Amino acid sequence: MTLAGETPKKGEFCIDIGGSPGGWTWVIQKCGAEVLSIDRSPLDKNISNLKNVEFEKRDAFSLLPEVFKKEGRQVDWLFSDLICYPEKLYDWLLMWIDSGICKNFICTLKFKGKPESSIIKKFAAIPNSKVMHLFHNKNELTFIKLWRPA
16 A cells, blocks of 8 residues: 555445455554455454454455445445456456446455466556566565546
8 A cells, every 4th residue: 555655544445355364454444444354264353353344254256346336335445365366356356447336456466486477467458557566575466556536
């Protein structure tokens, strides 16, 4: 979030997929935002008991933007630290971006070994986004897409 230059704000609604054990959920909650954390593994109890934290034990890819559209609920941020193939995350993320229901995205792209240039190019081609290799992220890259008013 530091490199993005933006953080969730009080009253904003955020989704954190791959949330267990709860590090990002904790950071987001400390910003004052509401957090829906999704993972197949439970959150640490100290995190799940925090104010403004809701946890759902489920497959993150089953979470669809249509549900939030039907509820008339805007998603301000979507975070992902999910262990998955970057190609699968890309397809799922495009669905969220195309839905227009979420403004901001910060996702970790996790690779087994050397990152594959073809999927990196696909993420980098998403308008108003950037892909970065952070110093301590070995075989991971960080994808950031922030909403900017026109």
